Amino acid sequence: MSKTNFNSTSKLHGLWALTNRELKKWYKAPVVFFLTIFQPIIWMGLLGKAMNIGAIFSTSSIQLPTLNPPLTPQQLQQLGAFFAGLQSNIMQGAFNTTDYFSFMAVGMIAFTAIFTTMFSGMSVVWDRRLGFLNKALSTPVSRSVIILSKVLSATLRSMFQAGIIIVVAIAFGLQFGANFNPLNILGVFAIMFLVCVGLSSLFIAITIRSTKIETPMAVMNLINLPLMFASNAFFPINFMPDWLQTIAKFNPLTYTTDAVRQLLIFSTDYAQLAMDFAYVGIFALIVATIGIVLSWRFLSK
Amino acid sequence: MSEDVIKAEGLTKVFNRSLVAVDHIDFSVKQGEIFGFLGPNGAGKTTTINMLITVLRPTEGKASILGYEIVKKDTDVRNVIGVVPQEYTADEDLTGFENVILCADLYGIPRKISKKRAMELLELVELVSFKDKKVQTYSGGMRRRLELACGLINRPKVLFLDEPTLGLDVQTRAATWNYIRMLKKEFGMTLFMTTHYLEEADALCDRIAIIDHGKIVVTGSPEELKNSLGGDIITLSIQKDVDITGLVKKIEHVKEVEKENGMYMIKSENGEVTAPRIIEALRKEGHVVNRLSLTKPTLNEVYLQYTGKSMRDAEESREDVFVQRLAMRRARGH
Numbered sequence: 344m345s346k347t348n349f350n351s352t353s354k355l356h357g358l359w360a361l362t363n364r365e366l367k368k369w370y371k372a373p374v375v376f377f378l379t380i381f382q383p384i385i386w387m388g389l390l391g392k393a394m395n396i397g398a399i400f401s402t403s404s405i406q407l408p409t410l411n412p413p414l415t416p417q418q419l420q421q422l423g424a425f426f427a428g429l430q431s432n433i434m435q436g437a438f439n440t441t442d443y444f445s446f447m448a449v450g451m452i453a454f455t456a457i458f459t460t461m462f463s464g465m466s467v468v469w470d471r472r473l474g475f476l477n478k479a480l481s482t483p484v485s486r487s488v489i490i491l492s493k494v495l496s497a498t499l500r501s502m503f504q505a506g507i508i509i510v511v512a513i514a515f516g517l518q519f520g521a522n523f524n525p526l527n528i529l530g531v532f533a534i535m536f537l538v539c540v541g542l543s544s545l546f547i548a549i550t551i552r553s554t555k556i557e558t559p560m561a562v563m564n565l566i567n568l569p570l571m572f573a574s575n576a577f578f579p580i581n582f583m584p585d586w587l588q589t590i591a592k593f594n595p596l597t598y599t600t601d602a603v604r605q606l607l608i609f610s611t612d613y614a615q616l617a618m619d620f621a622y623v624g625i626f627a628l629i630v631a632t633i634g635i636v637l638s639w640r641f642l643s644k
Numbered sequence: 645m646s647e648d649v650i651k652a653e654g655l656t657k658v659f660n661r662s663l664v665a666v667d668h669i670d671f672s673v674k675q676g677e678i679f680g681f682l683g684p685n686g687a688g689k690t691t692t693i694n695m696l697i698t699v700l701r702p703t704e705g706k707a708s709i710l711g712y713e714i715v716k717k718d719t720d721v722r723n724v725i726g727v728v729p730q731e732y733t734a735d736e737d738l739t740g741f742e743n744v745i746l747c748a749d750l751y752g753i754p755r756k757i758s759k760k761r762a763m764e765l766l767e768l769v770e771l772v773s774f775k776d777k778k779v780q781t782y783s784g785g786m787r788r789r790l791e792l793a794c795g796l797i798n799r800p801k802v803l804f805l806d807e808p809t810l811g812l813d814v815q816t817r818a819a820t821w822n823y824i825r826m827l828k829k830e831f832g833m834t835l836f837m838t839t840h841y842l843e844e845a846d847a848l849c850d851r852i853a854i855i856d857h858g859k860i861v862v863t864g865s866p867e868e869l870k871n872s873l874g875g876d877i878i879t880l881s882i883q884k885d886v887d888i889t890g891l892v893k894k895i896e897h898v899k900e901v902e903k904e905n906g907m908y909m910i911k912s913e914n915g916e917v918t919a920p921r922i923i924e925a926l927r928k929e930g931h932v933v934n935r936l937s938l939t940k941p942t943l944n945e946v947y948l949q950y951t952g953k954s955m956r957d958a959e960e961s962r963e964d965v966f967v968q969r970l971a972m973r974r975a976r977g978h
Contacts, residue, residue, distance in 0.1 A: 356752050357750055357752060361746075361749075364735060367738060367742070368737045371737065473731065473732075473733060474731030474733040475733045477694070477699050477729060477731075478727060478729055480698070480699045481697040481699055481722060481725070481727045482798075483723050483750070484751075
């Protein structure tokens, strides 16, 4: 047989082949694909509309005491206006927007990032169990490319879901910030890209040596909820106890969610936005580097 | 470059600093040869293959493939070898064709070339009509053939087959053997395979190394190994109750004669030539041979001789194998 060697071909060839393999499993499976679209809609509908915090402060939820002598209709109207003003003041003060749905719909984007990237870790375990990993390791494709393909495919999926969430949120009545510009949506994708690269590298680093599915599952379940709730995704952090605030301030999801809010629903604070991008960017860089170093060290033993 | 395609010297793998899976093995495989690693489950066959295909790093010792050292020149090694793993590694959710193309992509083969080659290989393994079906619809034999096609996509000079017929039915096994023979004959490929089927090693391999507890106990061609046992066994009985031991011993090639319960067990080289001579010699002396049978030694006897246990016994101690495998898995991961 003739000696044929394609060493010169760039690494991108292998990276794209492996990434595309992961993506094909997703978009070629109608049920899976449908669920990835449908899942954010359900979550947003349930969490966003069920936890209608704004309504708590509305006049309809406040029983006025029966006074003697009874209030005149004019007084009642004044009181109603006062409470309505109170509601928007409280909401504005606490959430930086008068609409809780807008606040949490954006938090949902970070939520999706966690749940989608989590599966990149799982798929490493599956590939190891099913022997695909061993086969890939016996081909000239580099170890880091194997890991990067997992990172990239999870990132692309999350970004797609983020897009769906934005569209659905707009349909459900998302209120844009004062200086919103359609180009800001590109910024949302950029921050999603960074955080997903970071998170999927993190989950892969957890699972890279595992041959069983149970151990990494347990670890992920352990860190998922703290990661989610010790952040500003559903609730502003300045109402949290100090110790929780400290955790939340290290949590990359806090910065991701803040960046998305700055871009979509707040009146943008550019200094804060730059800070968010820097933090998430550095997080992604560090964790992805760790992931690649681990792949050299631990994919083959 | 020497004519040894694969050369291993003192190759050793220790898991978790205590579990010695492969223990200082030396062997070499020549160009165009089918070399078989024969041994029970857990003997260290797959660990050896995984070291040679650069998936596992040896703890000690060295090995080279076509002159490329497996640790230092691992990328060169990966380019010249093909691997057909023990498991079905093809992606269930992709079609057969997509799987072969994926393998080609991992070798960096440009699409123009890989598409043509994938079709050729699918034709070779007779899967063309199923190429656009998802692998989850494939039978065991089809999956095995698909693995073979994937393993050949980079036109390897050396092909590694790990238990190529494990779990296949008799017909599919025979077909797989034919593919393997064809690769050697038509492409002059060097093949390294592991198996725990004695018949398979006997039917396919030019040379065999019997491996037990991580050590190679003997190496040689199946014929050599069988002959090393001292030849065939002729069992016969005669009508009259007289001792013919002395008479038979004088016949050429006869090595040993034993009498047991009126039956004579005669160890001899070239049994098929010796047997008629024995009958002739006995007839001349007026003896009538009642019955005669000729047993050729099989690799099972060879295996028994060198490892002290029969292959079947080794296989039957499932419990041991299971425990050992579990230990290996634990040692390898987490």
